[in-house]
Amino acid sequence: MQITIKIFRYNPEKDKKPRYESYKLEAVETDRVLDLLEKVKGYQDGTLSFRRSCAHGICGSDAMRINGFNRLACKTLVRDTGAKITVEPILGLKVIKDLIVDMEPFFENFRSVIPYFVNDEPEPAQERLQSPEQRERFDDTTKCILCACCTTSCPSFWANEQYLGPAAIVNAHRFIFDSRDRAAAERLKILNDIFGIHRCHTIFNCTLACPREIQVTKAIGEVKKAIVTGSLE
Amino acid sequence: MGLKRNVGLIEGLRYQGKGPMLTYILHRIGGLAIVIFVAVHILSSYFGGNIGIFFNTFYMHWAFQIFIFFCALFHAINGLRIVILDLWPKLIEHQREAIWVEWAVFLPIYAIAVFVIARTALGG
Structure with a gap:
């Protein structure tokens, strides 16, 4: 054709x-x-x-x-x-x-949410154990490939590139709900900023755009709830 | 280096976000229309006289009422959907169904309202 x-x-x-x-x-x-x-x-x-x-x-x-x-x-x-x-x-x-x-503003937002494992406690003799249920809690958000499809489909990001955007929040979610990590409170504080998670208006463009079919809006909703309730349950 | 940020109102509206994007746009239009509606009310009372009568005839016109009812009702029901999904993030997995439910609630109520407004306007 x-x-x-x-x-x-x-x-x-x-x-x-x-x-x-x-x-x-x-x-x-x-x-x-x-x-x-x-x-x-x-x-x-x-x-x-x-x-x-x-x-x-x-x-x-x-x-x-x-x-x-x-x-x-x-x-x-x-x-x-x-x-x-x-x-x-x-x-x-x-x-x-x-x-x-220019992807730099996107990656700058990504870096700002501490997107890596933090745990200063003494290392155990073997690996840090985690139950299948604890691993399942953040499984969906481990799939992000940082393509920026979600962030650049978001009208809140179009309005202001200082908004962290869905991809940064998804990557924060991946560590916030990891039972082995110890920096959840710090990440939640960063996300509770004026350009943080509250700029999400639950539009769903991000979820539809994600090529990995991550439930992006759901992850954002869970982080919003964690900020409001102060609980990771 | 290169262009400025490549996004504006037209570019944004061209984005093919389908159902969720449509509800987002209608929600914004609805909010703006409600602000205009309330402003016209306040201005009508503030000015009074011929200007007040002009504003009155504007917002009491049946065509405007059909338009503003669309905006207010959609804004309310869509807002309710978003509040429910924000309060219970587990339901977000069913966001497609939530939008269908929203339209299923909105359309009959709006159709009845349009029928009543039009029948009243036409002296039925």
Whole structure:
């Protein structure tokens, strides 16, 4: 089948304003949008710029707006998009070139929630034990790949990039509810900030956009409840 | 380096967030409409006279009442859905169903209200 792919283009060294360029190419239904971008770059226009790495939905490099909705290009098939495809960069971050955005504000928010294990107690002789139920408590939020699909689909983040955003909260959730961790109170204090969790208006764009199908809004709701009640139960 | 943040009102509205995004937008429009409705009420009482009568005819018009009832009712029911989900995060897994329930509650009430307002306006 013939596909028309319309791509957001912007080269800060040449263009005053962004523009869209359309490319026609042959594809099959099982091609991914990433394959189409590779074909365009390889055979039609070598100046096209986009991020990609593993191409298997693990690294989270190729998050972009495909037909107006945040997705990973490597997990989006032509049969789900139709023959006319529009590809644009994710919203709320500065465009560096074409589909590449400056991810630094996103990672700055991520780093601010202490997204790593904290426990200064003396190490036990063997591993720190945890029951299957305790592990299950934060299992969903361990799946985050930091692709930014959720954060850049959030109207609260669009309004203000200082808002920590769903991805940072999901990664805080992963450690807050880990029974071995000891920095939950500190993280909850950070999330209780004016640009913290209360900017979430339970819109659900993040949950729909997540390519790992994490229940993002549910995780945010659990953290909200922990802040209000002061309990991790 | 590069563009400024690539988001504005139009870009935001173009985002294809489906059902949840629609409820979010309608909730904001509803809130704004309620503020305008209350403001017109206050201005009507404040100015009185011909200006007050003008404001009165504006917000008492049946078409405006149908519009404002949509805004107020949707804002209330959607707000209730969000409050319930915020208070009981476990229910968030059923957010799709919650939106369907919201529309199932909203549409019959709104349809009855539109029928009553229209029938009254048309002298029925």
